[in-house]
Amino acid sequence: MQRFQGEDANWKQMRREQIRMSERALKGQMDENIRRQEREKHKDMLEKQELLHQNQVQLHQAALEEERRKAARIALHSFNQAQAAERAESLKEQHRQEETENLAEMWHTMTSDMLTECADAGERDVGGGKPPQILPDRWKGIRPEQLRSFQRDREQQCQQKQKQCDAAKIQDAAWNLEQLTLTRKAEEEERRKAEKMRELRIQMDQYNMKLAREQRAHQEYLNKKLYTNKPTKDYFYQFNTSSR
Missing domain, CATH: 1.20.5 (Single alpha-helices involved in coiled-coils or other helix-helix interfaces)
Structure with missing residues (x-):
């Protein structure tokens, strides 16, 4: 370059x-x-x-x-x-x-009438002629006179109940007897009706037989005695022969 x-x-x-x-x-x-x-x-x-x-x-x-x-x-x-x-x-x-x-209850039990044998301790007089009130925590059982009273009441109740049972039995027996009597009367009435119907059927049968005999006898009378001469053909030919 x-x-x-x-x-x-x-x-x-x-x-x-x-x-x-x-x-x-x-x-x-x-x-x-x-x-x-x-x-x-x-x-x-x-x-x-x-x-x-x-x-x-x-x-x-x-x-x-x-x-x-x-x-x-x-x-x-x-x-x-x-x-x-x-x-x-x-x-x-x-x-x-x-x-x-518990201690208070034990002390009360030991010092109260609860452990005594007196029956009055278990009752409280309420007045007004009402029976005494029973205290359950002090009650000592039934007194002898109360037991005798209960027994008398129980015997009276049993007797009353027995009387009611006897009356009921007597009433049931009377009712059953009445029902039996009515049943027997009804059966007797049915038998009488059946007997009357049987007698009526016999009478009707006898009456029908009598009518049948009388009818046969009357027919025999007609055939054998009243209509003895039977018409001939000539008898019938004489009718309707004229112009009139």
């Missing part, structure tokens, strides 16, 4: 300028790569910090939840202990009250 004087200097200058421009472009690319890498590192660092923060928050919440559950368990345990203590105290008080009542 032919070059003129002065062209070599220009070409070298241009060549150096191209090299500097290439170096600047390459340096710019390298700087951009470095900045991009820095941004990515910064982004990764922020993501790791956010993840760490979330983990810390979750751990804190889990610790708070565990503390809450622990406090709830402690409160429930304390409540159960208080309830158990209250029930135990209530049972003790109930046992003490039952023992006190």
Whole structure:
């Protein structure tokens, strides 16, 4: 390639300028790569910090939840202990009250008329002519006079019941006898009606036989005595022979 004087200097200058421009472009690319890498590192660092923060928050919440559950368990345990203590105290008080009542009842039984043999201790007068009121916790049983009165009343009731049974039996027997009498009368009436019907049929049969005999006798009389001369053919020919 032919070059003129002065062209070599220009070409070298241009060549150096191209090299500097290439170096600047390459340096710019390298700087951009470095900045991009820095941004990515910064982004990764922020993501790791956010993840760490979330983990810390979750751990804190889990610790708070565990503390809450622990406090709830402690409160429930304390409540159960208080309830158990209250029930135990209530049972003790109930046992003490039952023992006190049992002792009072035993003392009342020992000092009252309950253990006496007097029958009046089991009764209380109510006045007004009414029978005495029975006290179940002091009643000593039926007195002899009361037992005799009960026995008399029972015998009277049995006798009254026996009389009612006897009256009912007599009434049933009378009713059965009346029914039997009516039945026999009805059967006798049926027999009389049947006998009358039989006699009436016999009389009708005899009357019919008599009528039949009389009719046969009358027919024989007509045939044998009244109509002895039978007309001949000439007798019938004489009729309707004239013009009149």
